[in-house]
Amino acid sequence: MSAIETYTISIYTENNVGLLNRISSIFQRRHLNIESVNVSKSEIKSVSRFTLLVKLTQDQVSKIIGQIEKQVEVIKAFYHRTDETIYQESCLFKLSTDLLMGNDEIQTVINSSKSKVININKDFFVLEKSGTKEEVEELYHLLDKHGIMQFVRSGRIAITKEEMKVSELIKSFE
Known part of the structure; x- marks a missing residue:
């Protein structure tokens, strides 16, 4: 087999x-x-x-x-x-805007993960990440301890x- x-x-x-x-x-x-x-x-x-x-x-x-x-x-x-x-996945995270203010760890996570903030308002911001499934999962685990309000990911594109x-x-x- x-x-x-x-x-x-x-x-x-x-x-x-x-x-x-x-x-x-x-x-x-x-x-x-x-x-x-x-x-x-x-x-x-x-x-x-x-x-x-x-x-x-x-x-x-x-x-x-x-x-x-x-x-x-x-x-x-x-x-x-x-x-x-050659493949990628995309995902979006919705997180509390409070995390951006005075939280150096979140800024470090955003920068080191090569993700980007695509929307921000007084209540929440939206973070976008494209990469392999493993990169998306790693970012999810880093952000999960801070409280993810919403999360969605695409399927594989290749x-x-x-x-x-x-x-x-x-x-x-x-």
Whole structure:
């Protein structure tokens, strides 16, 4: 049996209602978890891109790709190991403005984490951080002891290190 690894799945699709549900049901039927999901437009006009982060064996991920590609709206799906991609996550923290005033530790955390304040008012400020999952988690733990009012993070966004001529490949399917 092969080892479980982290894979980034990229799915190029038409933008149709209900497709996310059908994709997630492929995982649900097999009792497999999706770690994160991100959906956005792609580099190709009128084509959406789903980016999924999963922890599976190579056999499982290749079978999943086959099932995903059977969906009518799916143009093409790919999977890549983590070392084959350049990836980031983004997150926002809402914290009390009182923490900024006279708290050198918070200023040090903000500066050392390469995060930035994107909104501030008398009651709270919003801190933005982009980075790896580990960097986001580290910042969360540093700020948690000061009281996080709200927290949200994106799913993984990723591009491949190797050139992928996706536009040309997709045109060949049209």
